Amino acid sequence: MAATPKYLTGDAAAIREFINKFDTFLLDCDGVLWSGDHVYEGIPETIAFLRSQGKRTVFVTNNSTKSRADYLKKLQKAKIPSEVDDVFGSSYSAAIYISRILKPPVGKHKVFVLGEAGIEQELESEGIPHIGGTDPEFRRDIAPADFEGIANGSLLDPEVGIVLCGLDFHLNYLKLAHGMHYLRRGAMFLATNTDSTLPMHHDFFLGAGSCLVPLINATGMKPLELGKPSQAMMDAVEGKFQLNRARTCMIGDRLNTDIKFGIEGNLGGTLHVLTGVNKKADWEKENAIAVPSFYADKLSDIRLDS
Numbered sequence: 573m574a575a576t577p578k579y580l581t582g583d584a585a586a587i588r589e590f591i592n593k594f595d596t597f598l599l600d601c602d603g604v605l606w607s608g609d610h611v612y613e614g615i616p617e618t619i620a621f622l623r624s625q626g627k628r629t630v631f632v633t634n635n636s637t638k639s640r641a642d643y644l645k646k647l648q649k650a651k652i653p654s655e656v657d658d659v660f661g662s663s664y665s666a667a668i669y670i671s672r673i674l675k676p677p678v679g680k681h682k683v684f685v686l687g688e689a690g691i692e693q694e695l696e697s698e699g700i701p702h703i704g705g706t707d708p709e710f711r712r713d714i715a716p717a718d719f720e721g722i723a724n725g726s727l728l729d730p731e732v733g734i735v736l737c738g739l740d741f742h743l744n745y746l747k748l749a750h751g752m753h754y755l756r757r758g759a760m761f762l763a764t765n766t767d768s769t770l771p772m773h774h775d776f777f778l779g780a781g782s783c784l785v786p787l788i789n790a791t792g793m794k795p796l797e798l799g800k801p802s803q804a805m806m807d808a809v810e811g812k813f814q815l816n817r818a819r820t821c822m823i824g825d826r827l828n829t830d831i832k833f834g835i836e837g838n839l840g841g842t843l844h845v846l847t848g849v850n851k852k853a854d855w856e857k858e859n860a861i862a863v864p865s866f867y868a869d870k871l872s873d874i875r876l877d878s
Contacts, residue, residue, distance in 0.1 A: 577844065577855070578866045581873040588876060590866055594840060595819040596628040598809065600800075601643070602635055603825035603848020604871055605652065608772040612847055614872030616651040621875045623653055630813060632822075634799040634829060636663040636738030636764035636780060639693035660809055662764035662780075662799030663687075663694040666736055668808050669798050671698035674760070680733025684754050686747050686783060687738035691764065695736075702736075703729055704747060714746040722753050737787065737795060738764035739780040752790045761787070765799025767829060771848050800824075801833035823871065825849050831862040841865040843874075 580587050599605065605615050622629055631643065631654065638646070640659040647654040670676065670683065685691050685705035692705045704710050721727030728750070735751045755761055767779035780799075788794060798804055810817065821841045824830020825848025834842035844864035846852065855863045868874060 575863075575865075577864045580843075580866055580868045581870075584876060587874050590821075590841075590843075590874065591622070591625060591627070591876075593819075594627065594821040596630065596813065596815045596821070597622060598630050598632045598820060598822045598834070598839075599871075600822075600824035600826070600830045600848075601631055601633040603771040604823060604845055605631075606650065607774055607847070610773070611650040611652075612870060612872065614870075614875060616653070618872045618875040620653050628813070628815070629654075630658055630660060630809070632660050632800065632805075632809060632833075634662045634765035634767050634780070635770070636661065636666075636691050636799070637688040637741070638663075638690040639697075640664055641693070642690055660805075660812065661690070661694070662805070663691045663738065664697075665802075665805045665808055666691070666738075666762060666764050666798045667694040667698040667700060669804060670695070670700055670734060670736075670762070673804075674734075676733045676760075679731060680759075682729060682731040683734045683736050684729075684732045684751060684759070685736050685738075686740045686743065686751055686787075687736065687764065687780075688741060691736065691738050701731075703732065704750065706742075710747050710750070711742045711744070712746060713744070714749060718746060718749070722749050725753075725757075728753060728757070732759055734760045734762060735787070736762045736764065737780065737784050739770065739778075740783050743783050748786050748790075751787050755787065755791045755793055761791075761793050761795040763795035763797050763799070765829070766795075766797050767799075767826070769849065771825075776849070800829040801836055803836055806833065806837040821865075827854055827860065827862040827864075831855075831864045835862055843868065845869070845871050847871070
């Protein structure tokens with residue numbers, strides 16, 4: 573049975589001990605730093621405080637709609653101290669996996685994307701060709717000729733060997749039909765992440781995991797996940813930042829992604845903040861999916877006055 577998480581809010585001695593325990597903090601973004609465009613109170617000052625203590629802060633997000641450059645703009649607009657190398661998103665994780673680990677065979681190197689521009693930008697950063705995604709030709713109603721061309725293969729690109737699915741704000745039948753038939757013809761099925769929901773504007777909306785469901789149902793296939801809690805992502809983060817796992821803490825709001833990511837990655841600790849998806853009752857349930865080492869009401873509660 574997992575140990576009871578240590579509550580940090582309001583306990584200066586416990587917070588100091590917690591901060592001294594780690595050199596690197598991996599931080600989720602949605603539900604931890606902000607909800608939509610609303611930045612939680614005290615977040616910029618908290619990140620600045622951690623950095624002033626000599627800590628490395630890395631923003632590890634499952635949101636595939638933005639590239640690292642996009643996230644840097646959002647972080648800087650929110651006055652959160654950061655550089656582009658501090659960002660590691662699921663779109664970047666997928667691009668790294670495809671280009672450096674998967675290495676598709678010649679003639680099957682193209683990716684069919686269900687997702688937004690963030691995925692496309694990170695694929696392009698690794699020199700990976702792609703179709704679908706934000707192409708206006710795929711953002712329309714399906715027509716009778718499409719059914720015929722997809723069925724006989726004349727509308728399918730023979731170089732597509734991978735279907736990569738993330739959060740797609742323009743998901744439609746035409747994209748799903750293409751994705752389904754590429755998979756039926758042997759394409760590999762990858763997912764930037766499988767979050768069922770996305771916290772936005774103090775509420776929840778459909779996440780990338782919900783966009784995947786039609787393809788899973790239609791093909792019987794499950795995708796290889798490349799976002800949290802996938803340890804393929806942890807290995808990539810470790811390789812990029814050369815972090816010491818025993819001196820690293822994962823901070824997040826979701827048990828099934830953030831906290832599980834840290835536990836399965838054998839990190840030195842995990843901190844759950846109560847500003848996002850899961851609450852205290854979720855890890856107190858019998859057979860909870862993950863139990864954090866520490867928890868706080870909000871991230872800014874770990875900032876100490878100098």
